[in-house]
Structure formats: C-alpha cells, structure tokens
Amino acid sequence: MSSSLEGKVALVTGASSGIGRATAHALAAAGASVALAARRADRLEELRVELESKGATVQVIGLDVTDEQAVAAAVRSALDTLGRLDILVNNAGLMLLGPVEDADTTDWTRMMDTNVMGLMYMTHAALPELIRNQGTIVQISSIAARVVGRGSAVYNASKFAVNGFSEGLRQEVTERGVRVVVIEPGTVETELRDHITHAPSKAAITERVARIRQLQSEDIADAVLYAVTAPPHATVNEIFIRPTDQA
Ligand SMILES: NC(=O)c1ccc[n+]([C@@H]2O[C@H](COP(=O)([O-])OP(=O)(O)OC[C@H]3O[C@@H](n4cnc5c(N)ncnc54)[C@H](OP(=O)(O)O)[C@@H]3O)[C@@H](O)[C@H]2O)c1
Numbered sequence: 597m598s599s600s601l602e603g604k605v606a607l608v609t610g611a612s613s614g615i616g617r618a619t620a621h622a623l624a625a626a627g628a629s630v631a632l633a634a635r636r637a638d639r640l641e642e643l644r645v646e647l648e649s650k651g652a653t654v655q656v657i658g659l660d661v662t663d664e665q666a667v668a669a670a671v672r673s674a675l676d677t678l679g680r681l682d683i684l685v686n687n688a689g690l691m692l693l694g695p696v697e698d699a700d701t702t703d704w705t706r707m708m709d710t711n712v713m714g715l716m717y718m719t720h721a722a723l724p725e726l727i728r729n730q731g732t733i734v735q736i737s738s739i740a741a742r743v744v745g746r747g748s749a750v751y752n753a754s755k756f757a758v759n760g761f762s763e764g765l766r767q768e769v770t771e772r773g774v775r776v777v778v779i780e781p782g783t784v785e786t787e788l789r790d791h792i793t794h795a796p797s798k799a800a801i802t803e804r805v806a807r808i809r810q811l812q813s814e815d816i817a818d819a820v821l822y823a824v825t826a827p828p829h830a831t832v833n834e835i836f837i838r839p840t841d842q843a
Pocket residue numbers: 609610611612613614615616633634635636637639659660661662687688689690691710714736737738739780781782783784785786787788789
C-alpha cells in the first residue's frame with residue numbers, strides 16, 4: 597500500500613456507488629482513513645469489509661446530505677471516531693433530467709437539495725476542521741457546469757451553483773491553506789441515470805451513451821487522487837475530464 601495519504605482522514609459522500617465508491621477505494625489505497633457516507637448503509641458496510649480486508653481504517657456513516665443536522669452530526673462522528681478530517685469529497689448527487697415544461701418539480705427539489713444544499717451543508721460543517729488542518733475540499737461537479745443542454749436545465753443549474761459556491765469559497769479560504777478542487781466529469785458509467793423519472797429523457801440519454809466509450813468511476817477517482825496528493829503549495833483548482841468519444 598502506498599503511503600502518500602498516511603495519517604490523513606477523508607470523508608466521502610455518496611460512497612455507496614459509482615464515483616464515490618471508487619474514490620473511497622483510491623484514497624484508502626493511498627493510506628488515508630476513510631469515512632463513508634450515504635443513505636444505503638448496507639452498501640457502505642460491504643465496502644467497509646472490502647477496504648478493511650486491504651488494511652484500511654474505515655467508518656460507515658448512514659447519511660442523507662439534505663438533512664443539515666444529520667450532516668453536522670456526521671462530521672462530529674467522523675472526528676470522534678477517526679480523530680481528524682483532512683479531505684472532504686462532496687460527491688453525493690442526483691441527475692434527474694427532463695424538460696422544464698410540465699416538470700415534476702419534486703425532482704427539482706430533490707436535485708437542488710442534494711447537489712447544492714447538501715454539498716454546502718457538508719462544506720460548512722467540515723470547514724473549521726479543514727481550516728485547522730489546511731485540508732482539501734473536492735467538489736464533484738460536472739460537465740453540466742460548463743455545457744448546457746435541453747432537458748438538463750435544473751441539473752445544469754445545480755452544477756453551476758456548485759462551481760459558483762466553490763469559487764467563492766476558494767477565495768475565502770485559500771490563503772489559509774485550504775484547497776478547493778472542482779472536478780467536472782463528462783459521462784461516467786454509473787447508476788446516476790437509473791434514477792431519472794422522466795422516461796423520454798432517460799431513454800434518450802441511455803441511447804446516447806450506448807454509442808460512446810464512457811468514463812469509468814476509477815478515472816474520476818484517479819483525478820481526485822491527483823488533486824489531493826499535490827504538494828500543499830499547489831492547488832489543482834479544476835479538472836474537466838470527458839470521454840474521448842464525447843464531442
Ligand atoms: N455519472 C456521470 O456521468 C457523472 C458525470 C458528471 C458528474 N457526476 C456527478 O458525480 C457524482 C456521483 O454520481 P455517480 O455518477 O457516481 O452516480 P451514483 O452511482 O448514482 O452515485 C450517487 C451517490 O450519491 C449518493 N446520494 C444521492 N442522494 C444522496 C443523499 N440525499 N444523501 C447522501 N447520499 C446521496 C448515492 O448514495 P445513496 O443512494 O446510498 O444515498 C450514491 O452513492 C454526482 O454528484 C454526479 O452529479 C456524474
């Protein structure tokens with residue numbers, strides 16, 4: 597096991613699948629202790645067993661990031677159990693595509709609450725400890741913060757919000773040694789699309805991605821690892837990573 601993150605503690609939201617799961621693997625393999633947060637605690641338990649079998653120190657935290665009090669309790673619990681916090685990966689997210697006209701606005705609420713409010717609550721709760729440790733915050737944003745498309749307006753809005761929030765945060769904390777990293781993946785093969793409730797949008801994106809070689813979660817985990825293992829004086833502010841086949 598490499599030791600570049602030996603002695604560091606990371607908290608990864610949305611660690612129960614996809615990019616979050618792969619990121620937890622990568623951080624643990626680099627020597628970090630990892631707190632795994634998501635709603636599906638059974639999935640997190642499976643991951644804990646896997647990571648512990650490779651020698652990692654792991655904590656499972658059942659968490660809905662839209663619940664601000666639960667977020668604060670999760671950060672306290674990670675500090676109590678793992679002793680400190682150096683890296684926060686705000687990865688939990690939803691992509692509920694569909695046109696604005698006739699939208700089921702509960703999709704909007706779920707998406708904004710998770711992608712935006714959840715990420716901001718997590719950041720707020722962890723920030724004092726991250727300032728203390730000159731830590732790193734990694735925001736899993738999206739190509740949707742850069743490229744706008746029909747049927748994606750609210751997902752776009754949520755990821756534009758992530759980027760705006762993160763740049764403002766960066767300016768507030770960078771001179772105190774806290775690094776804010778924004779990662780913007782294009783299409784990654786995960787469960788993200790499974791949750792789309794608007795059937796025509798789901799069918800269209802399923803058809804579109806079938807024609808390309810999608811990114812894998814491990815590609816994004818590699819990008820996270822690159823950013824968090826950069827020397828402390830260097831901040832990788834932004835990584836935009838797309839499938840080669842995605843024009
Ligand atoms: N896949 C892509 O093409 C792509 C591209 C660009 C950006 N992204 C971003 O990457 C991030 C991860 O997505 P993914 O592609 O890995 O999809 P995924 O496999 O569906 O993972 C999403 C994760 O978010 C968690 N989550 C959702 N709502 C939550 C909540 N309220 N509280 C806590 N955790 C919650 C889920 O866990 P539970 O259901 O167990 O809570 C799950 O672990 C998202 O922010 C997404 O926007 C993905």
